[in-house]
Amino acid sequence: xxxxxxxxxxxxxxxxxxxxxxxxxxxxxxxxxxxxxxxxxxxxxxxxxxxxxxxxxxxxxxxxxxxxxxxxxxxxxxxxxxxxxxxxxxxxxxxxxxxxxxxxxxxxxxxxxxxxxxxxxxxxxxxxxxxxxxxxxxxxxxxxxxxxxxxxxxxxxxxxxxxxxxxxxxxxxxxxxxxxxxxxxxxxxxxxxxxxxxxxxxxxxxxxxxxxxxxxxxxxxxxxxxxxxxxxxxxxxxxxxxxxxxxxxxxxxxxxxxxxxxxxxxxxxxxxxxxxxxxxxxxxxxxxxxxxxxxxxxxxxxxxxxxxxxxxxxxxxxxxxxxxxxxxxxxxxxxxxxxxxxxxxxxxxxxxxxxxxxxxxxxxxxxxxxxxxxxxxxxxxxxxxxxxxxxxxxxxxxxxxxxxxxxxxxxxxxxxxxxxxxxxxxxxxxxxxxxxxxxxxxxxxx
Amino acid sequence: xxxxxxxxxxxxxxxxxxxxxxxxxxxxxxxxxxxxxxxxxxxxxxxxxxxxxxxxxxxxxxxxxxxxxxxxxxxxxxxxxxxxxxxxxxxxxxxxxxxxxxxxxxxxxxxxxxxxxxxxxxxxxxxxxxxxxxxxxxxxxxxxxxxxxxxxxxxxxxxxxxxxxxxxxxxxxxxxxxxxxxxxxxxxxxxxxxxxxxxxxxxxxxxxxxxxxxxxxxxxxxxxxxxxxxxxxxxxxxxxxxxxxxxxxxxxxxxxxxxxxxxxxxxxxxxxxxxxxxxxxxxxxxxxxxxxxxxxxxxxxxxxxxxxxxxxxxxxxxxxxxxxxxxxxxxxxxxxxxxxxxxxxxxxxxxxxxxxxxxxxxxxxxxxxxxxxxxxxxxxxxxxxxxxxxxxxxxxxxxxxxxxxxxxxxxxxxxxxxxxxxxxxxxxxxxxxxxxxxxxxxxxxx
Numbered sequence: 006x007x008x009x010x011x012x013x014x015x016x017x018x019x020x021x022x023x024x025x026x027x028x029x030x031x032x033x034x035x036x037x038x039x040x041x042x043x044x045x046x047x048x049x050x051x052x053x054x055x056x057x058x059x060x061x062x063x064x065x066x067x068x069x070x071x072x073x074x075x076x077x078x079x080x081x082x083x084x085x086x087x088x089x090x091x092x093x094x095x096x097x098x099x100x101x102x103x104x105x106x107x108x109x110x111x112x113x114x115x116x117x118x119x120x121x122x123x124x125x126x127x128x129x130x131x132x133x134x135x136x137x138x139x140x141x142x143x144x145x146x147x148x149x150x151x152x153x154x155x156x157x158x159x160x161x162x163x164x165x166x167x168x169x170x171x172x173x174x175x176x177x178x179x180x181x182x183x184x185x186x187x188x189x190x191x192x193x194x195x196x197x198x199x200x201x202x203x204x205x206x207x208x209x210x211x212x213x214x215x216x217x218x219x220x221x222x223x224x225x226x227x228x229x230x231x232x233x234x235x236x237x238x239x240x241x242x243x244x245x246x247x248x249x250x251x252x253x254x255x256x257x258x259x260x261x262x263x264x265x266x267x268x269x270x271x272x273x274x275x276x277x278x279x280x281x282x283x284x285x286x287x288x289x290x291x292x293x294x295x296x297x298x299x300x301x302x303x304x305x306x307x308x309x310x311x312x313x314x315x316x317x318x319x320x321x322x323x324x325x326x327x328x329x330x331x332x333x334x335x336x337x338x339x340x341x342x343x344x345x346x347x348x349x350x351x352x353x354x355x356x357x358x359x360x361x362x363x364x365x366x367x368x369x370x371x372x373x374x375x376x377x378x379x380x381x382x383x384x385x386x387x388x389x390x391x392x393x394x395x396x397x398x399x400x401x402x403x404x405x406x407x408x409x410x411x412x413x414x415x416x417x418x419x420x421x422x423x424x425x426x427x428x429x430x431x432x433x434x435x436x437x438x439x440x441x442x443x444x445x446x447x448x449x450x451x
Numbered sequence: 452x453x454x455x456x457x458x459x460x461x462x463x464x465x466x467x468x469x470x471x472x473x474x475x476x477x478x479x480x481x482x483x484x485x486x487x488x489x490x491x492x493x494x495x496x497x498x499x500x501x502x503x504x505x506x507x508x509x510x511x512x513x514x515x516x517x518x519x520x521x522x523x524x525x526x527x528x529x530x531x532x533x534x535x536x537x538x539x540x541x542x543x544x545x546x547x548x549x550x551x552x553x554x555x556x557x558x559x560x561x562x563x564x565x566x567x568x569x570x571x572x573x574x575x576x577x578x579x580x581x582x583x584x585x586x587x588x589x590x591x592x593x594x595x596x597x598x599x600x601x602x603x604x605x606x607x608x609x610x611x612x613x614x615x616x617x618x619x620x621x622x623x624x625x626x627x628x629x630x631x632x633x634x635x636x637x638x639x640x641x642x643x644x645x646x647x648x649x650x651x652x653x654x655x656x657x658x659x660x661x662x663x664x665x666x667x668x669x670x671x672x673x674x675x676x677x678x679x680x681x682x683x684x685x686x687x688x689x690x691x692x693x694x695x696x697x698x699x700x701x702x703x704x705x706x707x708x709x710x711x712x713x714x715x716x717x718x719x720x721x722x723x724x725x726x727x728x729x730x731x732x733x734x735x736x737x738x739x740x741x742x743x744x745x746x747x748x749x750x751x752x753x754x755x756x757x758x759x760x761x762x763x764x765x766x767x768x769x770x771x772x773x774x775x776x777x778x779x780x781x782x783x784x785x786x787x788x789x790x791x792x793x794x795x796x797x798x799x800x801x802x803x804x805x806x807x808x809x810x811x812x813x814x815x816x817x818x819x820x821x822x823x824x825x826x827x828x829x830x831x832x833x834x835x836x837x838x839x840x841x842x843x844x845x846x847x848x849x850x851x852x853x854x855x856x857x858x859x860x861x862x863x864x865x866x867x868x869x870x871x872x873x874x875x876x877x878x879x880x881x882x883x884x885x886x887x888x889x890x891x892x893x894x895x896x897x
Contacts, residue, residue: 160842162805165778194801198778275803275833321779329775329799331863332611332644333767341787353775355640357721359608385831387721396606417777 021060035089109149110179115159116192118219161192166321169202173319186241193218200267204249204442206319236262246306254278264290268444322424327417339367349377358389381413467506481535555595556625561605562638564665607638612767615648619765632687639664646713650695650888657759682708692752700724710736714890768870771795773863785813795823804835827859
C-alpha cells in the first residue's frame with residue numbers, strides 16, 4: 006500500500022444507510038463521536054470501512070484500543086464530540102557528516118517499523134525517509150553515515166518474488182556505490198521468507214545485509230522499533246560477518262537483540278517482541294543494547310571482506326508450490342499443480358517426512374512429469390529422516406528429495422531460486438542438497 | 452498397513468537386474484550380506500525395495516542403523532554371510548484378576564508404540580494385543596484391569612476422518628461396556644489431529660480418553676514406548692478429569708510424562724521424545740514416572756463422573772481445506788476448492804492473521820458461495836488479531852472468521868466437525884466461536 010492508498014483509505018468508507026446517518030450527524034472519519042444505542046453510549050474515533058463492508062455498521066476505535074462495529078438500528082443516535090488530530094513527524098536533527106563512520110544504507114520496504122498509527126483512522130502509515138529516521142532514532146547518526154532509500158511501502162503479506170528481485174537489485178546498487186552494510190526495514194509477517202530469498206539471491210556478499218522489523222509501532226510505549234533499528238544499523242556497520250541476517254528482540258526485555266541467519270529464522274509468535282527464533286540452532290550472534298557490543302556465537306560465519314565483489318542471481322521460479330500435508334488432504338491438488346505446469350513442490354509432511362498413501366500416485370505422476378518434489382516437516386524442529394518407516398522409504402524410492410532440517414519456508418524459497426537458476430533437474434537436485442547459505446544446520450543428514 | 456501388507460513388503464522387492472544378481476548370489480531379504488564395489492566392502496542386512504524403485508540399486512541396512520543404496524555396476528560382488536533373525540514376542544505373564552482395579556480399555560490403531568523393528572527387513576511391525584502388551588509392560592496389570600483391542604495397524608499419516616469415526620464408536624462401546632478409562636495407542640505423526648477430532652466427537656465423557664504414542668520403537672534402548680504406555684494407563688485409570696488428552700514425555704529424561712489437552716497439542720519435533728507441546732498454555736497436568744503420582748495443573752478441567760452418559764457426534768465434513776498462505780501463494784487454489792464444492796477453508800495466515808491482496812477476491816467469491824472461511828496463524832504461538840492492520844480489517848469486513856489462538860490443526864479438525872453437525876452457516880459460525888473442548892485458551896479474543 007503506498008501513501009496515496011493510505012490517504013484514500015482514510016477518507017473513503019461508508020455507503021448507503023451508514024453514509025446517510027453519518028452525514029446527518031455531520032461527523033467525518035477521524036472525529037471523536039458518541040453512538041447511543043439501546044440505552045448504552047459508545048465513545049470513540051470514527052473509523053473508515055473497507056470496500057467489502059456492509060452499509061449498516063459503523064466502526065468505532067474505542068479508548069481501550071479495540072475496534073467495535075455498531076449496527077445502525079432504529080433509534081441509534083450519532084453525536085459529534087471533537088475533531089481528531091493527524092500524526093506529525095517533528096523536524097529531524099541535522100546529523101554531522103562523520104567521515105570516520107562506515108556508510109550504511111537503510112532501505113525501507115514498509116511494515117510497522119518506522120511508521121506511526123494515525124489515531125484518527127487506525128491506519129498504520131509506513132513513512133520512512135532519511136529525515137524521519139533521524140527524527141525517530143537520532144542515535145543512528147553516531148553509528149553510521151546513513152543513506153536511506155524508500156523502496157516500497159508494503160505490508161509484508163503483499164511481498165513476493167517481484168519485491169525480492171527489487172530488493173536484491175537495490176542492495177547490489179548500494180554496495181556498488183560504496184555501502185559498507187545494508188539494512189532492510191520490513192514487515193515482520195513474511196520477513197523470514199524474504200531474508201531467505203536474499204540469502205540465495207545475493208552471492209559473494211562483502212558485508213552484512215540486515216533485516217529488521219518491529220512488532221509494535223513506534224508510537225507505542227512498548228515499541229521495539231527504535232531499539233531494533235539501532236541494533237540493525239550497528240550490525241550492518243560493524244559486524245565481522247557477510248551474511249543475510251534478521252535482527253529482532255531476543256526476549257521481551259530491551260537487553261539484547263538476537264541476530265538470526267536469514268535461512269534459519271521463523272516468526273514463532275503473532276505479537277511478542279521476541280517472536281523471531283532460530284530453528285534447530287543457536288542464533289548467529291547477539292548485540293547488547295546498552296553499549297551496542299556485538300558477540301558472534303557461530304564459528305561458521307563467512308567473514309566480512311569489503312574487497313569481495315558481490316553479484317545478484319535474483320531469478321525466482323514462481324511455479325513452485327508449498328503444501329502442508331494433513332489428515333484428509335486432497336491429493337488431487339498435486340495433479341492440479343502439475344497441470345498448471347508447476348516445476349516444483351515442497352511438502353510440509355508429518356513427522357520424519359511423511360504423506361499418506363493417497364498422495365503416492367499423484368506424486369509419482371508429478372515426478373514423472375519432471376517436477377522437483379522435496380520433503381520437509383511441519384514439526385518445524387528436527388531433521389527429516391525418510392529411512393525409518395516404509396512410507397518414507399517408498400517416497401524416497403519414487404524420487405522425493407529429503408530436505409534435512411531445512412525449515413519449510415526456506416526450502417520453498419530455495420526451490421523457487423534453484424529452479425530460477427537452472428532447468429536441469431539433476432543440477433537442481435544437486436543445488437537443493439548443497440548447503441548454500443547456512444540453510445542446513447551442521448547436524449546434516451548423511 | 453495391515454500385517455499381511457507388512458509380510459508382503461518384507462518378501463517383495465527387487466526386480467530386473469537387481470533381482471537377477473541377488474538370485475545369483477543366493478541371498479534373500481533379511482540376510483546379512485556383503486557387497487563389494489570399487490574395492491570397498493559394505494556389510495549389512497538386505498532390505499526390501501518399494502514397488503516404485505529402479506532395478507539397479509540394492510539397499511543395505513548398515514550396522515550403524517542407516518540404509519545405503521548401492522548401484523549394481525560392472526564388477527559389483529554380492530556375498531551371503533548369515534541368515535537374519537525374526538523378532539519374537541516372549542510369552543506374556545498371566546495377570547491376576549484384581550477386582551479392586553479400574554477397568555481400562557487400550558485400543559491400538561498402529562504406530563511405533565508397542566511395535567518392534569524387524570531387523571531382517573527394517574519394517575516396523577505394529578503388533579499390539581492384550582498378551583503382547585502384558586509381555587511388553589507387565590506393570591500394567593498392577594495399574595488396571597486391561598482390555599486390549601486392535602482397531603487398526605496404520606502409520607498415522609494414513610489416519611483420517613473414517614478412522615476418527617471408528618475410534619469414537621469403539622471408545623463409546625467400551626464406555627458402554629463399563630470401561631473407566633480409554634487409552635488409544637497411535638502413531639505420533641498425526642496424533643494431535645486425531646486427539647482434536649475425538650475431543651469434539653466424544654461428547655459428555657465420563658472419564659479420560661488418553662492418546663499415547665512413542666517416538667522410538669520398543670526394542671531400542673532409548674524407547675519411550677513402555678513409560679508412555681504405563682503413564683497413559685495410569686491417567687486413564689485414575690485421573691480426576693474427563694477430557695481427551697495426549698500423554699508423552701515432558702523432557703528427554705524419563706522423569707515426567709506431560710498431559711496435554713487434545714485440542715491444544717502439537718508435535719513440534721521430528722524425533723525427540725518430548726516432541727509434543729501444549730501451545731500457548733501449560734500442560735493440563737503431569738505424571739511422575741517414579742510413583743505414577745498425577746498432578747493436575749489446570750483448574751478448568753471437566754471432572755470425571757462415571758455416571759455421566761457419553762454420546763458420539765462423529766460426523767466430519769470432508770470437504771474442508773487447510774491452506775498455508777505464503778509469499779507467491781497461488782490464489783486460484785481458493786477458487787478450485789470452491790468449484791470442488793468445498794464447504795470450508797481454514798487459512799494459516801501470516802502474523803496476526805493476514806493473506807495478500809491477491810487472495811481477497813477469491814476469498815470473497817468463496818464467502819459469497821456460502822463457504823465458511825476461518826483464519827489462524829502460521830506463527831503457531833499467539834493470538835490472531837485482525838483489527839490492527841488494514842489487511843485484517845478488510846478480511847474481517849468480508850466475513851472471514853478470526854479464530855483466536857486456536858492452533859491451525861485443531862481449527863481445521865473443528866471446522867470439519869462443525870460442518871458435519873450443521874448446514875446452517877450462522878449456526879456453524881456460532882459453534883466455531885464457542886469454546887467446546889478447550890480449543891481456545893483463557894486468553895481469548897474479545
